Amino acid sequence: MKFDTEMMRRHDGRGPRYTSYPTALQFSGDFTESDYRRIALASNEELIPRDLSLYFHLPFCKEACWYCGCHRAITRREDRKDSYMRRLRDAIALQAELFDRDRPVSQLHLGGGTPTAYAIDALGDLMDSVSEYFNLAAPEQREFAIEIDPRTVASEDISSLAGMGFNRISIGVQDFDERVQKAINRVQSAAQVDALTRAARRAGILSTSFDLIYGLPMQTPAGFSRTLDEVIAIGPDRLSIYAYAHLPERFPVQRLIPEAQLPDAETRLDLFALAVEKLTAAGYEHIGMDHFARAGDELVEARNQGRLHRNFQGYSTHPECDLVGIGASAISSIGDSHAQMDPDIARWEQAIAEGRIPIVRGIELNRDDVIRRDAIQSIMCRGRLDMAELERRHEIDFADYFGNSFTALNRYVEDGLITIDGRILEVTEAGRFLLRRVASVFDAYHQPSTKGRYSRVI
Numbered sequence: 001m002k003f004d005t006e007m008m009r010r011h012d013g014r015g016p017r018y019t020s021y022p023t024a025l026q027f028s029g030d031f032t033e034s035d036y037r038r039i040a041l042a043s044n045e046e047l048i049p050r051d052l053s054l055y056f057h058l059p060f061c062k063e064a065c066w067y068c069g070c071h072r073a074i075t076r077r078e079d080r081k082d083s084y085m086r087r088l089r090d091a092i093a094l095q096a097e098l099f100d101r102d103r104p105v106s107q108l109h110l111g112g113g114t115p116t117a118y119a120i121d122a123l124g125d126l127m128d129s130v131s132e133y134f135n136l137a138a139p140e141q142r143e144f145a146i147e148i149d150p151r152t153v154a155s156e157d158i159s160s161l162a163g164m165g166f167n168r169i170s171i172g173v174q175d176f177d178e179r180v181q182k183a184i185n186r187v188q189s190a191a192q193v194d195a196l197t198r199a200a201r202r203a204g205i206l207s208t209s210f211d212l213i214y215g216l217p218m219q220t221p222a223g224f225s226r227t228l229d230e231v232i233a234i235g236p237d238r239l240s241i242y243a244y245a246h247l248p249e250r251f252p253v254q255r256l257i258p259e260a261q262l263p264d265a266e267t268r269l270d271l272f273a274l275a276v277e278k279l280t281a282a283g284y285e286h287i288g289m290d291h292f293a294r295a296g297d298e299l300v301e302a303r304n305q306g307r308l309h310r311n312f313q314g315y316s317t318h319p320e321c322d323l324v325g326i327g328a329s330a331i332s333s334i335g336d337s338h339a340q341m342d343p344d345i346a347r348w349e350q351a352i353a354e355g356r357i358p359i360v361r362g363i364e365l366n367r368d369d370v371i372r373r374d375a376i377q378s379i380m381c382r383g384r385l386d387m388a389e390l391e392r393r394h395e396i397d398f399a400d401y402f403g404n405s406f407t408a409l410n411r412y413v414e415d416g417l418i419t420i421d422g423r424i425l426e427v428t429e430a431g432r433f434l435l436r437r438v439a440s441v442f443d444a445y446h447q448p449s450t451k452g453r454y455s456r457v458i
């Protein structure tokens with residue numbers, strides 16, 4: 001594993017993570033509910049309609065973590081959560097009307113907010129509603145995931161979640177260093193996380209994934225090193241090491257973090273380098289960008305076989321599905337379109353009560369978007385781009401179409417991020433940390449100076 005800190009420093013900057021292309025910044029208010037309904041109904045007429053992937057947004061949390069950049073609402077009021085859950089079930093029925101009943105749901109994701117801010121029984125009722133209206137794929141073909149806040153779940157709950165059909169869990173760890181936890185207002189112990197991970201193994205959960213964050217206030221290499229040792233000892237199957245994005249102008253809660261407590265650019269890089277070094281020494285493989293998985297995990301196999309996919313929830317091993325987002329702020333991605341629901345919880349609930357699907361913005365991809373999405377997906381998921389294949393698939397001449405991208409590509413060749421051998425562009429091992437940088441060469445909308453809108457690459 002080559003980790004060239006000097007090269008990483010040179011390519012730091014802000015940019016999209018390409019969970020979609022075009023990214024959410026390009027969504028427009030001209031895209032309406034009737035566009036969404038038309039596209040959803042048309043997706044049933046494909047020669048082989050895609051499987052469905054359902055994303056549920058459960059926005060409530062008991063208290064705010066100060067680094068948070070999610071669409072969420074802080075509440076301890078059960079009536080508020082109950083009312084949203086009732087509307088979520090109505091929204092399931094509204095969305096189900098648009099899709100042929102025989103289309104299998106092979107992917108499902110409960111995200112937030114904190115899905116586990118709800119009682120386990122309430123989550124069970126939600127899953128019952130899903131199976132009432134949708135055709136859930138056979139257990140061995142499912143990738144059903146739930147995000148877990150370890151402060152809200154007991155070990156016994158994990159087997160209940162497995163009983164509902166969840167076979168993947170994702171645990172927000174961030175950092176075990178107590179000083180960091182206090183500085184971000186999220187105190188949880190390694191023992192809690194360890195107990196949940198053991199419970200997941202006992203319950204037959206196929207994959208447990210941890211999220212860590214570097215660049216948090218009060219973080220030091222010594223403290224983060226201890227966190228990494230504890231994480232490795234617990235042994236999750238997958239890990240994501242995200243860079244903290246300090247954007248207080250967009251996320252007011254982050255103003256509670258004094259800038260003076262944030263590690264400087266050098267230290268951020270040291271923290272990430274430390275994670276790479278420790279994880280690879282412990283046998284984790286680098287999937288791409290900031291994602292790692294144990295050798296033998298299906299994510300590694302999918303990467304090796306060129307079967308990796310990417311959607312709003314990150315990397316996945318499943319073939320591309322039509323993604324149906326349900327809940328305030330959720331994004332759907334159907335065919336060549338993206339559509340976002342109203343992020344305002346009260347307005348979203350009101351619309352659902354009136355039988356409307358409250359789309360507030362979206363985009364229908366044009367031909368250029370489709371071609372560029374193909375190139376960007378290929379780089380983000382396979383770390384390579386076969387120019388001849390792209391030409392065949394879209395009837396273009398690569399050199400004509402992307403002629404003005406070659407200056408940037410050649411710079412990346414000189415820097416050792418990519419190689420170009422004949423018609424094959426291949427991202428090097430070192431370049432895999434900067435996939436989003438390489439992909440951005442094919443992004444027609446990206447302005448490198450879009451300060452404050454995107455997170456930093458490192």
Ligand code: SF4
Nearest residue numbers: 061064065068070113
């Ligand atoms: S980080 Fe997660 S748990 Fe914390 S406030 Fe944000 S959504 Fe809630």
